[in-house]
Amino acid sequence: MIAEVHASRPGGRTARVRADVLAAVESELAEHGYDGLTIDAVAARSGVHRTTLYRRWKTVPGLLVDLLEAGADDAWGPADTGSLEGDLVAVNREIHAALTARPSITQAVIAASFRTTAAADALTRFWEDRYERTALVVCRAVARGEIPGGTDPHQLLLTATAPLYHQMVLLRQPMSRDQADQHARIAAASVR
């Protein structure tokens, strides 16, 4: 999905260590925020020795960057509901769930991106990748003849998804799932 970050967990010992470490980073970040994220806490939670963490990830920003890069490796794609409106509603529901989760890893990663340039750059790349994948909902709608071929996927996805982030992250106000659905519908109607 666009908003959530999950390390994939393929086989192999190195991959398992990485998965354990990144799962611990997610949990620590969600529970204590970026200020509470330490190599020692990740070591304790993951059961991976701190010397391994220092050797492979070096710093706390290094851990965060790897968490976002692991998210970019996964197999996520937008749900195929058969209509543009349905697809956008599904995307917005994923974002809504990620931003309202308590604790929210997405909110924690966004906050961390204002603390370190490495995290900001990694989050930018992560979202670029997610929005590119989500553009598939626009291609499918064009292929079905639902919307014109010249539709700008990024503009459409911004119209649908930006209100959720702005309201819940920057304005720091609640938004109901119905309101999130409504923004998906406004976006779909804007290109018909």
Place this chain on the structure above:
Amino acid sequence: MIAEVHASRPGGRTARVRADVLAAVESELAEHGYDGLTIDAVAARSGVHRTTLYRRWKTVPGLLVDLLEAGADDAWGPADTGSLEGDLVAVNREIHAALTARPSITQAVIAASFRTTAAADALTRFWEDRYERTALVVCRAVARGEIPGGTDPHQLLLTATAPLYHQMVLLRQPMSRDQADQHARIAAASVR
């Protein structure tokens, strides 16, 4: 405007000291970010003694909160262009200018809001006030018979303005002024 923060500068010695201090806070914040904002630097730049700063504002977050509260005191209102689309374009151009300014006080204040709860709360109140004032463009459009009476002002303003913040603040990507105009037009069309 919704995005920019400016201390008003009424008469009286206390008011002048406040205006000088907040102007220095703006400049320091824009040039060095929240991490570079110190009482000493504000004292040097404003010519106001540091003991006065400590007595009246106490801390760096205290300065930032007062900057945002001063913004809430000013006489800002949305431009009246005669049409909903024109009014929304004008609002989006102000936000676009504030977010693309180099340095951008707005970007610096947003970043600071992820560092301290006091700044986050003050920014939330500041924006609440700005969006409430901007709702006037919706009332005027209803009064002109341009859009239906039941139109939700906040939903409409989110549709218009959120893409600018999401793209330029969270996704950290450029957006042209034409694209900002376009999101104002999409929002206006969504309620016709």
